[in-house]
Amino acid sequence: MNAKWLVLLVAALFAIVPAAMAAEKRCKAAGEKVECPTQTKESLEKALANFDKEAQDMLKGAGGSTYGIAPFDYLTGVGKRTSKANTETFKVESGYSKGTGKTEMWDRVKKPASGEQIYNQWANNWSPSFKTSLVPGANPNEGKQWYYVYCVGCHGWLLHGDGPNAAYLDPYPRKLTAGAEYMNKKTNVELFTVIKGGGAAVELSDAMPAWGNLVQDQDIWNIIAWIRANADVKPITSVADYLNPKSSFDPKSAANAVTPLNAAQNAEFKEAQEMLEASLAGRGGDLKGAGFVAGGLRKTAEEEAKAMK
Numbered sequence: 001m002n003a004k005w006l007v008l009l010v011a012a013l014f015a016i017v018p019a020a021m022a023a024e025k026r027c028k029a030a031g032e033k034v035e036c037p038t039q040t041k042e043s044l045e046k047a048l049a050n051f052d053k054e055a056q057d058m059l060k061g062a063g064g065s066t067y068g069i070a071p072f073d074y075l076t077g078v079g080k081r082t083s084k085a086n087t088e089t090f091k092v093e094s095g096y097s098k099g100t101g102k103t104e105m106w107d108r109v110k111k112p113a114s115g116e117q118i119y120n121q122w123a124n125n126w127s128p129s130f131k132t133s134l135v136p137g138a139n140p141n142e143g144k145q146w147y148y149v150y151c152v153g154c155h156g157w158l159l160h161g162d163g164p165n166a167a168y169l170d171p172y173p174r175k176l177t178a179g180a181e182y183m184n185k186k187t188n189v190e191l192f193t194v195i196k197g198g199g200a201a202v203e204l205s206d207a208m209p210a211w212g213n214l215v216q217d218q219d220i221w222n223i224i225a226w227i228r229a230n231a232d233v234k235p236i237t238s239v240a241d242y243l244n245p246k247s248s249f250d251p252k253s254a255a256n257a258v259t260p261l262n263a264a265q266n267a268e269f270k271e272a273q274e275m276l277e278a279s280l281a282g283r284g285g286d287l288k289g290a291g292f293v294a295g296g297l298r299k300t301a302e303e304e305a306k307a308m309k
C-alpha cells in the first residue's frame with residue numbers, strides 16, 4: 001500500500017471515532033431522535049457500589065438487600081413483624097433495626113397457602129399491587145414478577161435504569177419510567193417487539209437481550225402493562241398511591257389500540273410476530289411459538305381482562 005492511501009485510511013479512522021463519541025442521540029421517540037433517558041456514569045457506579053455493599057452486609061448477616069429477596073415491601077414497609085417462630089428460623093438482621101440489636105425481619109402480609117402462591121406472595125410484597133391495567137388483557141402484577149426475575153439486574157429496582165449490571169453496559173439501559181419524555185411515545189407493538197426479539201429487532205443495541213425463548217407472549221404483554229403503569233409515577237406517599245400509582249401513560253391514544261385482546265387481528269403486530277418467530281430458536285419446554293401457552297399461573301388475555309376489573 002502506498003503512503004498516500006495509508007494517510008487517507010488513518011484519516012478516515014479518526015473521522016469515525018468522534019462521531020461514535022458524540023452525545024448519544026440514538027433513542028427515538030415518535031420517530032424523532034431524542035437524548036436517551038439514562039443515568040449518568042457516576043450514578044450507575046454509585047448504584048453498583050451500593051449493591052456490592054448490600055451483598056457484603058447480607059453475607060455478614062448485617063443487613064438486608066434490595067436485590068436479594070427483601071422480606072418486606074421496599075416502597076412502603078407494609079408488612080408485619082415476624083412471629084417468634086420465624087425469628088428463630090431467620091437469624092439474619094435486616095439492617096433496619098438501627099443498632100438496637102432487635103431482629104427486624106419482616107414477614108409477608110398474607111400467609112401463602114401453596115407453592116405457586118409463595119412466589120406470588122414475595123412479588124406482591126415488593127411493590128405496588130395494581131387494581132387496574134393500562135393495557136386491557138394484561139396484568140401488571142403478573143408482569144412485575146417477570147420483571148423482577150429477568151429485567152431488574154439491568155433496568156433497576158424501580159425501573160430507573162440503575163440495576164447493578166447497568167454500569168457495565170453500552171449503551172446504558174433507559175429509565176423505563178421516563179414516560180412523557182420517551183416511553184409513552186413508543187407503541188405497545190414496539191415494546192412487544194423489543195422485549196420478545198431484543199434490541200436488535202428494533203435497531204437498538206443487542207445489549208438488550210431477546211426474551212422470546214424464555215418468556216411467553218402473554219407474559220410479555222403483562223410486563224408491558226407493568227412498564228406502562230410505572231410511567232412518571234411519583235414516590236409513593238399513601239396506601240392509596242401504593243395500590244394504584246398514577247401513571248402518565250394514556251391507554252386511549254390510537255397508537256396503543258393494539259392489546260393482547262385484539263393483537264391477533266392487527267396486521268402490524270402479525271408482521272412483527274412472523275419476523276420474531278423466524279429469528280427465535282432454542283425455545284425450551286412448552287414455548288412453542290406465538291400466542292398463548294397455558295401453564296403455571298398464566299391466564300388468557302380474556303381472563304386477565306376480567307380479573308383486572
Ligand code: HEC
Pocket residue numbers: 027146147150151152153154155165169170171172173174191194195199203204205206207208209211223
Ligand atoms: C443485560 C441487560 C438487560 C436486561 C437483562 C434487560 N434489558 Fe432491556 N435494555 C437493555 C439495554 C442496554 C437497552 C437499551 C438498548 C438500546 O437502546 O440500544 C434496553 C432496552 C429496553 C427497552 C426498549 C426501550 C428503550 O429504548 O430503552 C425495553 C422496553 C426493555 N429494554 C425492556 C426490558 C425488559 C422487559 C426486560 C426483562 C424481560 C429487559 N429489558 C432486560 C438492557 C437489558
